[in-house]
Amino acid sequence: MIDHDVLVIGGGLSGLRAALEAKFSGADVAIISKVYPIRSHSGAAQGGINASLGSDDSWKAHALDTVKGSDYLADQDTVEILCREAPERVIEMENWGTNFSRKDDGTIAQRPFGGAGFPRTCYAGDRTGHNLLHTLYEQVLKNKIKVYSEWLVTKLLVENGKCAGSVALNTANSEMDAFRAKATILATGGYGRIYQRSTNAIINRGSGIALAYMAGVPLQDMEFVQFHPTTLWDTNILITEGARGEGGYLYNKDHERFMANYAADAMELAPRDIVARAIQTEIDERRGFPGGYVQLDITHLGKEKINKRLPGIRQISIDFAGIDPVQEPIPVQPGQHYSMGGVSSNKDGETPLPGLYAVGECACISVHGANRLGGNSLLDTVVFGKRAGGAAAEYVKTVENQADEILIDALKNEQQRIEEMMGEGGENFAELRDELRAIMQEYVGVFRNREKLEHAVEAIRELKERGKELRVKNNSSVFNFELMNAIELKGMLELGHVIALGALVREESRGAHYRTDFPERDDENWLKHTLACFKPKGPELDYREVTIDRFQPERRAY
Amino acid sequence: MVTLKIKRQDGDRTWFDHFEVEEKTGMTVLEALFHVQERQDGSLCFRYSCRGAVCGSCAMLINKVPRLACRTQVANVKDEADDEPKDGVAAVKQSEKDEDKNEILIEPLPNQKVIRDLIVDMDHFYSLVDSVRPWIDSQDREPEKVTLMEPSTQEQLERYTNCILCATCHGACPAAARDGNYLGPAALAKAWRFYLDPRSRDKDRDELLELLDSESGVWGCDVVYKCVAVCPKKVTPTPAILELRKKME
Numbered sequence: 001m002i003d004h005d006v007l008v009i010g011g012g013l014s015g016l017r018a019a020l021e022a023k024f025s026g027a028d029v030a031i032i033s034k035v036y037p038i039r040s041h042s043g044a045a046q047g048g049i050n051a052s053l054g055s056d057d058s059w060k061a062h063a064l065d066t067v068k069g070s071d072y073l074a075d076q077d078t079v080e081i082l083c084r085e086a087p088e089r090v091i092e093m094e095n096w097g098t099n100f101s102r103k104d105d106g107t108i109a110q111r112p113f114g115g116a117g118f119p120r121t122c123y124a125g126d127r128t129g130h131n132l133l134h135t136l137y138e139q140v141l142k143n144k145i146k147v148y149s150e151w152l153v154t155k156l157l158v159e160n161g162k163c164a165g166s167v168a169l170n171t172a173n174s175e176m177d178a179f180r181a182k183a184t185i186l187a188t189g190g191y192g193r194i195y196q197r198s199t200n201a202i203i204n205r206g207s208g209i210a211l212a213y214m215a216g217v218p219l220q221d222m223e224f225v226q227f228h229p230t231t232l233w234d235t236n237i238l239i240t241e242g243a244r245g246e247g248g249y250l251y252n253k254d255h256e257r258f259m260a261n262y263a264a265d266a267m268e269l270a271p272r273d274i275v276a277r278a279i280q281t282e283i284d285e286r287r288g289f290p291g292g293y294v295q296l297d298i299t300h301l302g303k304e305k306i307n308k309r310l311p312g313i314r315q316i317s318i319d320f321a322g323i324d325p326v327q328e329p330i331p332v333q334p335g336q337h338y339s340m341g342g343v344s345s346n347k348d349g350e351t352p353l354p355g356l357y358a359v360g361e362c363a364c365i366s367v368h369g370a371n372r373l374g375g376n377s378l379l380d381t382v383v384f385g386k387r388a389g390g391a392a393a394e395y396v397k398t399v400e401n402q403a404d405e406i407l408i409d410a411l412k413n414e415q416q417r418i419e420e421m422m423g424e425g426g427e428n429f430a431e432l433r434d435e436l437r438a439i440m441q442e443y444v445g446v447f448r449n450r451e452k453l454e455h456a457v458e459a460i461r462e463l464k465e466r467g468k469e470l471r472v473k474n475n476s477s478v479f480n481f482e483l484m485n486a487i488e489l490k491g492m493l494e495l496g497h498v499i500a501l502g503a504l505v506r507e508e509s510r511g512a513h514y515r516t517d518f519p520e521r522d523d524e525n526w527l528k529h530t531l532a533c534f535k536p537k538g539p540e541l542d543y544r545e546v547t548i549d550r551f552q553p554e555r556r557a558y
Numbered sequence: 559m560v561t562l563k564i565k566r567q568d569g570d571r572t573w574f575d576h577f578e579v580e581e582k583t584g585m586t587v588l589e590a591l592f593h594v595q596e597r598q599d600g601s602l603c604f605r606y607s608c609r610g611a612v613c614g615s616c617a618m619l620i621n622k623v624p625r626l627a628c629r630t631q632v633a634n635v636k637d638e639a640d641d642e643p644k645d646g647v648a649a650v651k652q653s654e655k656d657e658d659k660n661e662i663l664i665e666p667l668p669n670q671k672v673i674r675d676l677i678v679d680m681d682h683f684y685s686l687v688d689s690v691r692p693w694i695d696s697q698d699r700e701p702e703k704v705t706l707m708e709p710s711t712q713e714q715l716e717r718y719t720n721c722i723l724c725a726t727c728h729g730a731c732p733a734a735a736r737d738g739n740y741l742g743p744a745a746l747a748k749a750w751r752f753y754l755d756p757r758s759r760d761k762d763r764d765e766l767l768e769l770l771d772s773e774s775g776v777w778g779c780d781v782v783y784k785c786v787a788v789c790p791k792k793v794t795p796t797p798a799i800l801e802l803r804k805k806m807e
Contacts (some may be wrong), residue, residue: 036680038723039607039615088702095701097694097757099712100718124719130612131719138693172673191737199592201608234584236608280577291676308713319611320584474600478568478674482600 001407004146005396006389007181009153009208011037013129013381014360014388016136018306019145019351021389022185027396029389030146031155032168032179034203034484038137040132041189041201042381044114046130046240046312048121049093049382050375051086053108057118059083060550066376067551069115069201069271070369071511071521073221073529075547078347082367082376082383086490089382090122098135100124102161102310111245111309111394115271115558119245121375126240126312152207154418154482156215156356157402157410162357163215164402167414171484175476176415178407182399183355183392186212186343187385190361193498194492195336196441199231199238210491212343213498217544218531220364221341222495223502226372226512228337229275229444233293236321236335239313241374243330244268246309250279254288256320258294266558273371273512274558276334280446283333295329313319335444336552338377340368340512341499344531349388357388364478366529366546370511421486426471429486436463436489436496444500447519453504460497461538467493498532498539505541506530512547525551560636562590564602564664567672575599581632586618587662588627591676604676611790613726618676619665624729624788627664636660667729683725685740690749690766694757704755718751718798721789727785729793739774742786743795746776750798753805766804776802 006022008015011033021371022029031037094100094108098362098447101109101123112119124131125442153168154176165180189209192200213219230239230250244250250268252258262278263270283292298313303326308315310325317323317330343358345351345365351358360364360381367380380391438506443456467490474482508522509515527546532539560581564762566573577594585641595602607613611629620630621638637660659729670678712715727743728734734742749766752758770776776799785795 035605035607035613035615036684039605039613041608041613043722044610044612045606091704092701094704094756095694095696095699097752097755099715102707102709102712104709107704125716127612127720130722134719141688142691142693142695153607201610201613203607235610316610322584456711472600476568476601476674479603479677480601481595481603 001178001180001370001404003180004028005181006183006185006392007032007179008029008185008187008361008377009059009166009191010187011131011147012040012042012187012189012360013136013378014385015185017188017382017385018139018359018389018392020136020139020143021386022147022393023143024401025390025393027393030148031140032148032151032463034152034171036149037132037140037147040133041204043130043133044201045378046126046238047113047242047245048111048128048375049090049132049378050113050116050120050373051090051122052083052118053087053090053110053122054118054120057120059086062086062120066118066367068556069371069373071371071556072527072548072553073369073510073546075163075366076549076551077547078365079366080550081347082379085383086379088553089379089386089508093132093135093382096135096139098124098131106115110542112269113245114241114269114275115373116367121245123242126310152487153211154487155410155414156211156352156453157407158215159402159406161181161354162399163353165407169418171479174480176411177365178411180401180407182401183357184397185349185388185392186356186358187360187363188362190339191492191495192336192339192497194436194440196437197231197236197335199236199335199337202232204491205488206339207488207491208496209342210328210494212351212356213494213534216343216534217351217352217356218533219341219498220344220366220529220531221229222498222527223396223506223530224340224512225274225336225444225499226338226340227276227334227447229272229279229334230296230332231335231337232316233291233331233333236339237316237320239296239330239332239413240310241272243296243298244311246298246305247301247332248296251297252282253289254287258282258287261557264285270558271373276446277514279486280334289331293331293333293358296332297329299327299329300323337370340364340370340372347387348391349384350391356396357392359384359388370513382496395538418487421470421472421483423471424473424477426469427466429470429482429489432463432470433485433489433492436460436492440496444503446514448503448513448515450504455501456500457497457504460500460539461492464493464497475519494534502530502532502541527553559660560590560632560663562594563661563663565656566675567666568674585632586628587620587635587664588631589630590632591627603674612722614722617667617724617726619667619728619729621663624667624726626724626726627791629790632662635662663739667725669729669734671733672724680725683728683742683744687723687745688747690741690745690769692748694752694755695759695762696757698759707756711756715751715754718747718754718793721747721793722791724790726788726790730784730788731781732782732784733778737774737778740771740778741775746770746779746802747793747795747798750802754800767802768801774800776806
């Protein structure tokens, strides 16, 4: 058995920031991650991190943009914290060594992003996530925080109404161990890979969200799935919103800047949900290019500016599409990008289960509501990562450890569950996974309706039944990826079910959730958060009021 | 069809396996490896994460050149043996591949202990990087203020902050091959990045130079630029090493 006061699951930005704060607050903290922390998906974030640093900007303006962008589903008290604490967190990252791009006067440069009334997005070229991730990892090294790399957590332990720790599998040798922790912080990122087309890393399978769900913790607003408007055609590698922020144009096959028909004022800098629907409409109505894409043109920015502000985008286009955006437009299509929903948690990352915290993309602290603005997710990780780490360190002073036997029993049960997944015959993970991803893409995508969603719910139910017969044929104990995939697929099926069912029941259109059969936002009936609880028969849905204080809901226009 | 000739290792046993994969336009070596792992042999193991050349997980030796499997197109490497050396790095010799073209030779990254198949033990590499104390010590700073930095300094730093620690440079380095204690290109590039950084303290800079002034530090480099040639992020460790040497002279 392994013992720590605080165990952080996940080594991306929010996990590293949480661990640092817990350490600063005096707790014995460790990080457990299924990859090395610097391989986390945070490193793929390109565009930037929002903070109202400008003298003519303010946290209130940032908060209004965020709330409006969220289609009024964000809780305004948590949005206030996000925007108020933003400058402090960004300046802290700068002091720790992040290589932010600079203005001529030496201060941090900021670029415009969609849905924002001010160029508020601080950036490090188009490799902002990479720079932030390495900076935090460097600080974790400096502060000598213990990291268990390449361990997959398979279960959270709940005892006497508290989270008592977890069971994890060491992927290097398939041995399992119990981790006793007075507080556990989930920071495991999103579930993008349950969709066929996703900008996410291959490892983003929502495993932490599924852990909390199976432990009885409610998931919130899972039907709100962000589709990024501009992902590279076919491979769906992210093409940052910064490309539009720097002045890129979107064209259909008739060389028409079609955004004029969807958001005449904001044009390409409308929020992501609006641009994604615009592009998908162009493609669906046969104004896209053969193969299903439109063009993102940045050629007019010139080689020098592209090399300076968007060097990563240039390289990605050359490596993965054989196109140099200095000379040719980039072929783009919408793809799954971000999970607005996640484990229900509050301003300090506390979930309804004492001892369990959730931060970053795996959490729903409800700052993004129905649609996240670009530049707010990196901000979310450091603001709430810090808060959760501090809160967890305080909490552990008030609780006792659980007895050894409880953890040893849980470990044995979990070993047995995994053992039963091994064997010949049965279902294969890759087949079930591919079917799930196809269903999500086709029926729970940018445009939804009752018929599609009913089909999805039914099809996922069937996949879950087949999932019970999942068998792992490879019996190697050293890096058994088939086993890891099978374990994570079980969670992916659960999350797919929650998303599809939540989307089916929510009969309105709000932010990223767009129902062709209910195209209007319906505040009277649906200005509320969805909560989904695990039940053996399928998710049980409940609803909770949205916190509205400063900004009354208005119609969104851009 | 393309054939992947993959070096396997399990405990003390090493061997080569051949897998036929149906080639698709734009297919990367990583995708081809997934095809093998998911449809032909579930026991094949290799690391992966982002598939977009930003995380650094999937570094391996492809036709004798260290590279990221995710950004290497099958079409570009399947008949590479006949090509001229690329970027100054000699590719596989014909004799080391089977006669048949359309074959890609895949091996684990050199200069590291192999755990199994294409997975190497990265701990030694990371410990070398960590030994240069790669971080800013912000103890004496005013954390509420932004450090002002010239855009040109930022750009100079950027060349080195782009490093993803994939270890392809380490796999290509002849000095690392002969001396396990040699800090290697990634660690030395990282050291230069922190030396350059205006946020570093003078005290830390002095200590860093002292630490690197040895045969396992900057003087171990052969100055053959192999690390520069293979870097997927265009980081340039050799010039960094030469700059560090100058500071010591």
